[in-house]
Amino acid sequence: MSGIGRASVMIGAGTIVSRLTGFLRAVVLVSAVAATSAGGNAFTVANQLPNNIYTIISTGLLSAVVVPQIVKAAAHDDGGRAFVSKLFTLGAVVLLGTTVIATLAAPLLVALYAPEYSASQQALATAFAYWCLPQILFYGLFAMVGESLNARRVYGPYTWAPIINNIVSIAGFLVFIWLFGPAAKGTVWTSEMVAVLGGTATLGIIAQTAILFVFWRRTGLHIRPDFRWRGVGLGQIGRLAGWTFLMVVAGQLAGLVQSQVMSNVPDGAPGMFVAANAWLLFMLPYSIIVLSIGTPYFTQLSEHAKAGRDEEVRGDIGRSIRTLGFFVVVATAAMAVAAVPASRIFTGDPDEALGAAGVLLCYLVGLIPLAVLFVVQRTFYAYDDTRTPFFFTVLQCALVVASAWGALWAFDAGILPMSQLVAAVALGQSVSSVVQVIVATWLLHRRLGGIQVASWLTALGRFALAAIPAGLVGWLTFQLMGGVDGWAVSDKILGALGAAIIGIVVIAVYVGILAIFRAPELSVATGLVRRFLPGRR
DSSP: OHHHHHHHHHHHHHHHHHHHHHHHHHHHHHHHBOTTSHHHHHHHHHHHHHHHHHIIIIIHHIIIIIHHHHHHHTTSTTTTHHHHHHHHHHHHHHHHHHHHHHHHTHHHHHHHHOTTSOHHHHHHHHHHHHHHTTHHHHHHHHHHHHHHHHHTTOOHHHHHTHHHHHHHHHHHHHHHHHHHOOBOTTOOOOHHHHHHHHHHHHHHHHHHHHHHHTTGGGGTOOOOOOOOOSSSSHHHHHHHHHHHHHHHHHHHHHHHHHHHHHTTOOTTSSOHHHHHHHHHHHHHHIIIIIIHHHHHHHHHHHHHHHTTOHHHHHHHHHHHHHHHHHHHHHHHHHHHHTHHHHHHTTSSSHHHHHHHHHHHHHHHTTHHHHHHHHHHHHHHHHTTOOHHHHHHHHHHHHHHHHHHHHHHHHHHTTSSOGGGHHHHHHHHHHHHHHHHHHHHHHHHHHHHTOOOHHHHHHHHHHHHHHHHHHHHHHHHHHHHTTGGGSGGGSSHHHHHHHHHHHHHHHHHHHHHHHHHTTOTHHHHHHHHHHTTSTTOO
């Protein structure tokens, strides 16, 4: 457990710094392009394209298959060197080819993801896309190197490298503001403006990838180009990745429908840029808590599953969900009551913050279920089962599509105002995730003959009971600050301060209540927190 604790702290500390600098990056970007402007939405579409395409060809494969396979390959006579060389060669070829094709197809991709944009806004998004799509290659290299480091229990670099991206991006966005001034609503974009903004985004991804290679020596692996892709188990990866590939494609198709629906939002209303920033806030607790604690558990769980130690896997599942739940439940409560001041960080005025807060609240409905899903889904992966996750993910994607179309129908029918369209799409995604995790948990329970569901559900219920009064105290704190008309919503910096104060109050009350009732998970959580303190190990 101490190894997991140290790894969790390493990942968690890096994630905190990364997310904080990411927040600053987003604040500077909002200052460069207004939160509800046509230019901001166009840049958001273009900058998400490489993420979407890279996810289809690589992310599902890496997270689901590569870590367990690299762990297994470590038992080969060469320590996995041949396997990793072949894997990297194949990956680089696929990534390079996909990058070239996607860049050439930029106009088609923009039209596909934002069909309701005007011709001028599509042209602007396409111009951004030409600069952003080369990120696909570097995202892929970054993930392959990072997952290889994780599989060898070298967790720090993969978590800390995105900080370099944020620093480069912040500098580039500041240069943009210095050269051209803030691009407000109605700004006429020039090719130089597009080049600086889009080029900065790609340069940041290149920088974070380059810095990761510095730490490669710690894996103990020496790789070389190897185009002989037979005989080291790549066929097994192909079979496993087939279902994962289909699952990721289904997820991206659902995201495509959401993007198409949100492209109906005009300039001045909460659109894709607002949704992206709300998602950034949502991902703060998910990244810091779920990824930092869950990633080391996944490596350990993979080892136990490989050895056939099902009982230890059941223990890993229960412990990880209870530990994640302790932090995620209070994070959900804190983010919910601080939604307005937190959203003010990424908006231009209080009215925009109110609209963005609604989107954030709708995303937060799915935070706790996604934490549970992280553990459940990766347990299937640890047993080399990518087929079952495909089916419960397809169910979730179908519900996402149905809810997005339902939101658009409600808008067209005059039931849903334009200002709430993006929030309705976000809520549909969260509800779909709730259904997904229920089905996934039931399937894993059947497969392993029990996964201590009663134990961790009881713990989550205990955490929720403590979070309710803690959230109420946090809400009262917000009201004492003046509520939606108070100082915490008047400015970006004050919004960050107000959100931090509310969060601290909620956490203090939550921990106090659990301490009074002597919740057993408190000691484990306290141990993890203590590792962040100076001089602790």
